[in-house]
Amino acid sequence: MPLLVLKQVGGAIARVPRTETPYVNRDALYDCFPISIWDDPADDEANVRWARETWDAIRPFSTGAVYANNLGGEGEDRVRAAYGENYQRLVEIKNKYDPANFFRLNQNVRPGPVRGLNIESTDI
Numbered sequence: 540m541p542l543l544v545l546k547q548v549g550g551a552i553a554r555v556p557r558t559e560t561p562y563v564n565r566d567a568l569y570d571c572f573p574i575s576i577w578d579d580p581a582d583d584e585a586n587v588r589w590a591r592e593t594w595d596a597i598r599p600f601s602t603g604a605v606y607a608n609n610l611g612g613e614g615e616d617r618v619r620a621a622y623g624e625n626y627q628r629l630v631e632i633k634n635k636y637d638p639a640n641f642f643r644l645n646q647n648v649r650p651g652p653v654r655g656l657n658i659e660s661t662d663i
Contacts, residue, residue: 563623
């Protein structure tokens, strides 16, 4: 079942400074993303194609940012994009409270160097 989710954001969200919480996309007016849900593996190609083509069609109207809760397995670069300028502060918090990366089954901010991009993946 293909869906195009469109949620209005802004309002109270936009009145909070970007550095007050991890969420930085406070200037966005809408959150929009395609979802494709199916059961039959024979439908994989068609559904994946639909989601990618739909995203390609709406991408020019995007801010280029991403909301962390909308991420799947796109990788660390997209997680960094979700938190933007607040990412390094989240690494500092992760280093302090979860250095073993116990809470890693989400859109993970991994513990590691506070500055720089050389963060190694660790599966526990």
